[in-house]
Amino acid sequence: MLQLENVSFTVEVEGKEKQIIKNVSLSIPDDRLFVVTGPNGGGKSSLAKLIAGIYVPTSGKIIFNGVDITDMSITDRARLGIGFAFQQPVKFKGMTVLDLLRIAAGKRISITDACEYLSSVGLCARDYISREVNSSLSGGELKRIEIATVIARNTPLSLFDEPEAGIDLWSFKNLIDVFERMRENIKGGSIMIISHQERILSIADEIIVLKNGELDRQGARDEILPSLIGTSSAISDCKMGAVKKGAEE
Numbered sequence: 001m002l003q004l005e006n007v008s009f010t011v012e013v014e015g016k017e018k019q020i021i022k023n024v025s026l027s028i029p030d031d032r033l034f035v036v037t038g039p040n041g042g043g044k045s046s047l048a049k050l051i052a053g054i055y056v057p058t059s060g061k062i063i064f065n066g067v068d069i070t071d072m073s074i075t076d077r078a079r080l081g082i083g084f085a086f087q088q089p090v091k092f093k094g095m096t097v098l099d100l101l102r103i104a105a106g107k108r109i110s111i112t113d114a115c116e117y118l119s120s121v122g123l124c125a126r127d128y129i130s131r132e133v134n135s136s137l138s139g140g141e142l143k144r145i146e147i148a149t150v151i152a153r154n155t156p157l158s159l160f161d162e163p164e165a166g167i168d169l170w171s172f173k174n175l176i177d178v179f180e181r182m183r184e185n186i187k188g189g190s191i192m193i194i195s196h197q198e199r200i201l202s203i204a205d206e207i208i209v210l211k212n213g214e215l216d217r218q219g220a221r222d223e224i225l226p227s228l229i230g231t232s233s234a235i236s237d238c239k240m241g242a243v244k245k246g247a248e249e
C-alpha cells in the first residue's frame, strides 16, 4: 500500500519557482492495477519520480507499507520493493542485456528465465541476450528491455512510465497481455502504469487523472473511463486529445 499525503514538488526555473506537483494526496492499495493519465505536462512522470525517489517532495509525505520513505534514497526504496521503468530508458555502457536482467532480478537467473522475460516483451531472446545496452539498440528495443527488467524484478510496486511509447502495434498487443498476466499474479502488490492509451486504461482497476500538477480524479475504471472518452466535452475538459484508440504511435 502506497500513500501520498499532501505531496508538493517545486523546482526553480530561471530564478522563478515552478510548482510541478500541487498538494497531491493518493492511496494506492495492494492487489490492484492503477493507470495514471492526463494531459502532457500534467505531472505524471514527476509523480512517478517522486515515488521512485528520483525527485524529493518539497513538502508532504510518501508512505510505503507503513514506512515513511519521503527522504529515502532510490536504492533503499528499490530494496523496499519499488521498481520503475522510465519513460526514456537509461543505457548502460559495457553491460549486456543478460547482466541487466540478472541485476534487476537480484539473483542469478538462468538464460532460459532471461529469455522468457525478453520473449514476453516481444523480443527474440537469442538475438538480444549478449547485446550491450547501448545506443546500438533501437528506442523500442531499449524500452522493451527496460520493461523486461521491471518484470524480472517482480517488486511489490511496479511503476511503468508510458510503456507503450515507441512500441509497435504487434508488440503493443503483447504488452497488454504482459500487464494482464502481471495483474493476475499480483498478490500483495500493485502496478502503476502511466499511459495515454485507451487500451491500457481499459485494463485498469482504478484510474488516476493528473492535470496541472493536481489530482483531478481518482476512481474505479468504469466510473472514470467513460468521462475521459465518452463525450467530446469531457475529453476537451480534460484536454485528453492524447487518449488514443489503439497504438498508432
Ligand SMILES: Nc1ncnc2c1ncn2[C@@H]1O[C@H](COP(=O)(O)OP(=O)(O)OP(=O)(O)O)[C@@H](O)[C@H]1O
Residues within 6 Å of the ligand: 011, 013, 018, 020, 038, 039, 040, 041, 042, 043, 044, 045, 046, 047, 087
Ligand atoms: N526537473 C524539472 N525542472 C523543471 N521543470 C520540470 C522538471 N521536471 C518536470 N518539469 C516540468 O513539470 C511539468 C510536468 O512534467 P512531467 O514530465 O511530470 O509531465 P507528464 O504528465 O509526465 O507529461 P507527458 O504526458 O508529456 O509525459 C512539465 O511542465 C515539465 O516541463
Ligand SMILES: [Mg+2]
Residues within 6 Å of the ligand: 044, 045, 046, 087, 161
Ligand atoms: Mg511523462
